[in-house]
Amino acid sequence: MSADSPREVGERIAARRRTRRLTQTGLATAAHVSYATIRAVERGARRPSDDVLEAVAAALEVDATQLRTGYVGTERRVHHALPALSQVIAGYDIPQGPPTRSADELAEAISAAVAWRLGAQYGQIAEAIPGLLGDAIRYVHTARGAAQQEAARMLVAAARTADAVAFKFGAHDLSARLIDLMRWAADRTADPLVQAVAAYVRTEVFFAARAYPLGLAALEQAVDVAPAPTSRAASAARGALHMRAAVVAGRAGDAPAADTHLRHARELGDQVNTEGTYLGTTFGPDSVRIHEVSVAVSLGPDHVDRALRMATEWKPPTSLPAERRSGFYIELARAQEWAGLHTHAFESLKVARAAAPQHTREHPWARDVAAALRRYHRSDAESLSHFAHWIGAV
Template sequence: MSADSQHEVGERIAARRRARRLTQTGLAAASHVSYATIRSVERGARRPSDGVLEAIAAALEVDATQLRTGYVGTERRVHRALPELSSVIAGYDIPQGPPVRTPDELADATSTAVSWRLGAQYGRIAAGIPDLLRDAIRYVHTACGPEQRNAARMLATAARTADAIAFKYGERDLSARLIDVMRWAADRARDPLVQAATAYVRTEVFFAARAHAVGLAALEQAIEAAPAPSSRPKAAARGTLHMRAAVIAGRDGNVDRADSHLKHARQLGDQVAVEGIYLGTAFGPGSVRIHEVSVAVSLGRDHLDRALRVATEWKPPAGLSAERRSGFYIELARAQEWAGLQADAFESLKAARAVAPQHTREHPWAREVIGNLRRFHRSDAESLSHFAHWIGAV
């Protein structure tokens, strides 16, 4: 169920087209959709079919959920890809011939897939990740010497990108197997920064199992093994582990250790100074601020003032990854709902959806908050119901 009118969809497509400096004729040519259809859709006179929307989204290099909020084709595409992903990694440790793509082509495709993950464009990931992962596995087995280490780094990154859709769409067993592929690749990369990134992602297994104490112990071991923060990438690698450790310590109810890890993350964020992407993970002062909210929410209702205080002083800038910004607003919504600020919580959820629709739609806390708001906050019942139907909370 879409909460968007035809005019809103048309305006969104037109804005994206102009941002890419395309004319309507150019978009028609790039999408293989007739000029008359493009013109009619942008004017709001016609609602695009799923096929037309997908074609336009591909030409604009965005996920279709960025154009129409209620679009469900992304879920279909992801669920179609998951069995193939499982098949691709079934024999990841067994040589199966050379990759189809060249190393440079693989590197470009992997970099593009990472940008999709950070932008929460899960449908685009699903369309290409099985073939990318297959080639990356084959490249590790056929590369020799130092080249194999580069191939292993690429495989770890590709497996992490695949895990983004497996984990977010509830395929916990597949997610754990993809993390095993990451760990296997990290061992072959013999790169402590890849090892740190793998330890960061592995925490998903502990979150899913609610094994917070052992997850914290694993992260603290990874921090000990991480290189000294003598450069920006090394500081970022250690800083991301401290961020993650702070959150899982919060889930474990350990206030002192959560605060200690958050303090270290803040210091390393200041050392890095500039927000950036380090081996596929966003890190910098902004990411640390977002994790301050995450830690406060993880610690529970008695600490919600900490989350609300951050939100009154700071908002995530557009330069941060869409997934991070969306996560900030979802966690803030949970704190606002706990504090009885129902209208503010709903505004935060709408902000999360505007930034990264699919990330918001698949987030269990977003569903929980909207469900509570719909039951107990009646002043905006129709809009709440639209949102709840969109997110699947009814």
């Protein structure tokens, strides 16, 4: 049970509703619950059930943990979805009949799911992704002519969205199978930019196995065959590969390679100029700055000053996707904990949670830092203990 009172939950919902410029009636309609329920919840007269909380969170386009501290319904929904995902992709290369949605409906639903992934809305993804992925697979097998390549592009996006929940919730075998599906679909697009996206995501397999030198080699091969940066999309695809290669090189302890890839990423970020999302991957000057901190932390405690210096000079704008902002503050917290800046580290974890609660809760580094702070840092002990319980560090 959450430590939040019904009034605190209601106040958060009301504040989010007003930010979205919705009336109580509008929120009730969007969430498919009664006006009386919304009114009672907002004034604290009723504690929302899990189903109501999830419905309201979806209508407000936030994760339910931003409305009720300690909410664990998202984990239940994700783990319930994982067997269904496994079943859906078991025979992805076998025709299974027509999809249940039209091409336009499927494209719209996948676009919404990609937005949920960027916003770390894992509960919403878990609810929709098995059926969505199944339809995307069916569409690939039934589309004809020019529509086949577009169907394959949709399947890449759907598989990547499914992989987001599988990888972050520790289902690494399922994640690897979803990445195989991504690569299979990417080859059918005949689009080298989509194939670059698949290579970018494939790195998760090497992260899970801690096979960092192999991951670096795979990314460098992908850079070699990626299109020349003659357009913004091509520059972003190549730049994203360099960003990820820099992090993998850092994990491998190869500082020169990490710096080389960061330099290339920085040049391509400046070439792109404007931060944006390209084929589902966010790239631009701000993303490169975030990865500079990530590389410093990946290289280990000896490089902590590098991460702290970057963080004092720059902070990620709120226009960046929530998951990317959350990742920045989690990695900064790790650097601050290494440097003995315990109060700062805890503040960074709280900022990460505010940006993307579920991403923070499932991030092993956030859990490690919270556990370390609880052992050695005694100021604000009650608040820290609550946080450590919430993230599963105790």
